[in-house]
Amino acid sequence: xxxxxxxxxxxxxxxxxxxxxxxxxxxxxxxxxxxxxxxxxxxxxxxxxxxxxxxxxxxxxxxxxxxxxxxxxxxxxxxxxxxxxxxxxxxxxxxxxxxxxxxxxxxxxxxxxxxxxxxxxxxxxxxxxxxxxxxxxxxxxxxxxxxxxxxxxxxxxxxxxxxxxxxxxxxxxxxxxxxxxxxxxxxxxxxxxxxxxxxxxxxxxxxxxxxxxxxxxxxxxxxxxxxxxxxxxxxxxxxxxxxxxxxxxxxxxxxxxxxxxxxxxxxxxxxxxxxxxxxxxxxxxxxxxxxxxxxxxxxxxxxxxxxxxxxxxxxxxxxxxxxxxxxxxxxxxxxxxxxxxxxxxxxxxxxxxxxxxxxxxxxxxxxxxxxxxxxxxxxxxxxxxxxxxxxxxxxxxxxxxxxxxxxxxxxxxxxxxxxxxxxxxxxxxxxxxx
Numbered sequence: 562x563x564x565x566x567x568x569x570x571x572x573x574x575x576x577x578x579x580x581x582x583x584x585x586x587x588x589x590x591x592x593x594x595x596x597x598x599x600x601x602x603x604x605x606x607x608x609x610x611x612x613x614x615x616x617x618x619x620x621x622x623x624x625x626x627x628x629x630x631x632x633x634x635x636x637x638x639x640x641x642x643x644x645x646x647x648x649x650x651x652x653x654x655x656x657x658x659x660x661x662x663x664x665x666x667x668x669x670x671x672x673x674x675x676x677x678x679x680x681x682x683x684x685x686x687x688x689x690x691x692x693x694x695x696x697x698x699x700x701x702x703x704x705x706x707x708x709x710x711x712x713x714x715x716x717x718x719x720x721x722x723x724x725x726x727x728x729x730x731x732x733x734x735x736x737x738x739x740x741x742x743x744x745x746x747x748x749x750x751x752x753x754x755x756x757x758x759x760x761x762x763x764x765x766x767x768x769x770x771x772x773x774x775x776x777x778x779x780x781x782x783x784x785x786x787x788x789x790x791x792x793x794x795x796x797x798x799x800x801x802x803x804x805x806x807x808x809x810x811x812x813x814x815x816x817x818x819x820x821x822x823x824x825x826x827x828x829x830x831x832x833x834x835x836x837x838x839x840x841x842x843x844x845x846x847x848x849x850x851x852x853x854x855x856x857x858x859x860x861x862x863x864x865x866x867x868x869x870x871x872x873x874x875x876x877x878x879x880x881x882x883x884x885x886x887x888x889x890x891x892x893x894x895x896x897x898x899x900x901x902x903x904x905x906x907x908x909x910x911x912x913x914x915x916x917x918x919x920x921x922x923x924x925x926x927x928x929x930x931x932x933x934x935x936x937x938x939x940x941x942x943x944x945x946x947x948x949x950x951x952x953x954x955x956x957x958x959x960x961x962x963x964x965x966x967x968x969x970x971x972x973x974x975x976x977x978x979x980x981x982x983x984x985x986x987x988x989x990x991x992x993x994x995x
Contacts, residue, residue, distance in 0.1 A: 598631055600633070600884075601632075601635065602634045602635065603660055604634050604636055604660065604889070605637040605645055605648060605662040605663070606663040607641050607642045608641075617906065618636065619638075621893065621902070622636045625889060631885075639662075646671070646951065649662045650671075650675070660875055661875065661889065661890060663713060663871070663873070664871075665870050665944070666702070666868070666869065666870055666871055666946070667943070667945045668950065668951075669702065669704060669710075670946055670950065671948065673709065674948055677875060677876055678709040678710070678874065678875070680707050680709060681709065681874060693896075694711075694712065695912070695938075698715045699712060701715065702871045709873060710871035710872055710874070711872050712869075712871045712894070712911045713871055714869040714906070714909075715869040715908065715911060716837045716867070716907075716909060716934070717838055717865040717868065717938055718835050718857060718865065718868070719854050719933055719934050720857050721835075721836055721840075721852055722735050722833045722834075722852070722854075723832045723848075723851075724851040724853045725850040725851055726749055726759075726829075726832040730748050732749070735855035736855075736858045737855075738859055739779075739803055741858060742762070743803075743812065745761065746760075746761030746807060746812035746813060746833065749762075749812075750812045752811075759830055759831060760831040761813065761832055761833060762807065762812060762833045762834070763814045763817050763826065763835070764817070764834075765822040765834065765835055766816060766818045766821070767819030767820075768819055768868070770945075770961060771866055771944055773797075773800065773804075773957065774866040774945060775865050776864075777796060778864025778865065778940070778941075779800070779857070779858075779860045780797070780860050780861055781861045782794055785947050786947075787947065788948075788990060789987075790986070791979070792975045792978050792979040792982065793975055793980075798971050801971040803860075804964075805965065814831070816966070822836065829850070838854075838909060840907060841907025841934075843906075845907075853930070854930035857937070865938065865941035866944040872889075872890040872894070894912070895912075896914040896915050897918070899911055900918050900920050903915065903931070904921070904931075909935055947982075947986055948986050948989040948990055949988075949989045956978040956981045956985075957978050961974070
């Protein structure tokens, strides 16, 4: 099947947002229904990065509805990834899930454990999905060789840096190793009369557990398996000890928020920032200085964890709704739309054909930074795909926060998080078997 072409500019995407008002999420979702010959779907989605993502998604949905008179998609903006997951789980509990939703890819095992997902393997095999989607992105939707969604907005963290600050300090290039990162952060940190004026580095809070997995992978450790986590391994402890070293050196902020860290970077209050590639367009076009983008520095190797999310289709709905849901998911991920989406946001296009398109090639000529995350994705894998990942994330985030605040040592914090996490994972696995 060939991809449906569309011509959506960033301005058009934003403008069309007014055509699709977002529905408020009332207690207990109204089950999608058939209205005459029109199949009605609800699509629940989050916004995980800064910028105009909400308006862009709404504009795409408005265009889809205009092009598909037999299908009506209702957009439900659910807040963060965590909020989206919880609202979907609540709707599943009352038997009225949205037709599709967009979770963080780590939620795969959670929704499989709830028997909530439609298996789309055969649909994908009869289409061009396995041939054209980049395998590393598609694999984040795979469990036991079956496909349970289509990647839509994959991302990895990247290192953003203030090129003007680098030039002023006489630094020629972005750091490439952990040791270089520490040294460059020291040179770029500014204090006047003991008062901090600029951090050398901020690791975006809120998702610093995602960043931490990247550091583990840079130490050649994937810190989880399908049935357990490995936060207590020497490679993980070494990674957290390096974070503590940067905090103790006074060059890295010990705490931050996700949006706040991006705002601090654009305001010149930090010279380097770990953040999602999905923030690329907003940071690049909003910052009053030239923004550089680089691989996250390596230790033993380069490494990254894939964030972002896939489009998942509910198992508990009519065949007509499933067919319409596939049509919508397929349209959102077609060649042209993925190229437009990637340009408008900074998220990575999921298709080879999108990257090969004339439009994307022209964009990469103008914004070569956009290719950094794609190249880094060769060293990336899925992020924390374990049962009960949400609770596991909280255990890990608490360990990281308490360690950076000086309340507990890295090894003790990670051993505690490991024990609590594996207890939760095993509890859920026993429940599923029972």
